[in-house]
Amino acid sequence: MAVAMHATSDEEDAALMAHHLAAFTTEWRIEGNQEIGPIEIFVDNGQIGRRPFSEENYRPLEEFAQVNPDYLADLKAFVEDRVGGLS
Numbered sequence: 001m002a003v004a005m006h007a008t009s010d011e012e013d014a015a016l017m018a019h020h021l022a023a024f025t026t027e028w029r030i031e032g033n034q035e036i037g038p039i040e041i042f043v044d045n046g047q048i049g050r051r052p053f054s055e056e057n058y059r060p061l062e063e064f065a066q067v068n069p070d071y072l073a074d075l076k077a078f079v080e081d082r083v084g085g086l087s
Helices: 010-018 061-067 069-082
Strands: 025-031 034-044 047-052
Touching: 061 069
Parallel strands: none
Antiparallel strands: 025 034, 034 047
């Protein structure tokens, strides 16, 4: 089973940047009985690449969540209101 999300928009990118956040794409694969991943997928100079995902490259989301609980609650309500099947 694979889950892919390909739709992003300029508004989402602007909203993330306004909050000093970044969205990253990762993948996991299973070959035989071996799990491979997470692998970070990135774009550099118009080329798609893959590299081992390292949490050390990103600030923990928990840090943001602890200081912004009201914002996240409002964001959750906003998304649930506009996207079917989430609530």
